Amino acid sequence: MSDLVLYHASPSRSSVVLWMLEEIGEPYDVKLIKLADNDQHKPDYLKLNPLGKVPTLLHKGVPITEVSAICTYLADEFPARKLNIPPGNPQRGVYLKWLFFAPSVVEPAANDKVFPRKEPARPTAIGYRDLDTVLDVVAKAVSPGPFLMGEQFTAADVALGSLVRWGMMFGFIPKRDEFEAYAGRLAARPAAQKAAAKDEQFAKA
Ligand SMILES: N[C@@H](CCC(=O)N[C@@H](CS)C(=O)NCC(=O)O)C(=O)O
Structure with missing residues (x-):
């Protein structure tokens, strides 16, 4: 084992x-x-x-x-x-931000879109914004890219990139040019x- x-x-x-x-x-x-x-x-x-x-x-x-x-x-x-940005490198904070952004911002915003609430949540009380606003932030971060942290592909691309790929596949993320190009770069990875x-x-x- x-x-x-x-x-x-x-x-x-x-x-x-x-x-x-x-x-x-x-x-x-x-x-x-x-x-x-x-x-x-x-x-x-x-x-x-x-x-x-x-x-x-x-x-x-x-x-x-x-x-x-x-x-x-x-x-x-x-x-x-x-695949990480190690402690001691000031860019580690940005890298960790993207790792947290996937489950704590993109996922809940996508869930709200797919499963709308009966009553909208108070925007200042929830820890994220509506999906369109959230996706604008992601689109800006992956273009020109090639990856979230620039030239270096990291674990953040695995976590957040998977959401972008799946989201477009299942239709809850629009097929924006930035996302298609980013998903293409991710899909080209042998792993x-x-x-x-x-x-x-x-x-x-
Ligand atoms: N927050 C969890 C979510 C895991 C999750 O929701 N997994 C789903 C599959 S995509 C699951 O296990 N569903 C089975 C169930 O809810 O019974 C994570 O990031 O690992």
Whole structure:
């Protein structure tokens, strides 16, 4: 058994971690979780991820949950791949901002659009803006790019880039030129292609 074990449902948010693991290039094992069979609610899995969600990554037996936390952790833990901006570099703050921006700003703004609230939330009380405003910020950050941190591809591109790719695929993010160009650059990465091919097999399993 590898030090790294991904609990994965294909395709889902755990596909983001699958891509991240391919970028890292360390050996890992995959344990498939069948959401339709409610594997995520089984007692043994709830011990690892009390919310009963995927992904969960085990590293040396320690469970880590939350996509962006896992991507941040892996990039720091395996720095040779240069997928992080390390402590000491003032750009690390910007890098971390994008890693948090994905789940705490883009995702909730997208959810509000896909699942509108009966009563709109007070804009000053929620921690993000409407999806159009949020996406303007992302579009500016990825053009000309090529990546969020400029020339360096980082874990932030895996986390936020996955949302952009998925969002356009499922129609909750508009196919703006900036996003299509950025998604194209991400899809061209060999690790992204390897992860996509594996995920296709996992989906059939
Ligand atoms: N905040 C979590 C979200 C994880 C999540 O919502 N995963 C979905 C799959 S995309 C899930 O496990 N759904 C199964 C369920 O809710 O029972 C993260 O970033 O890891």
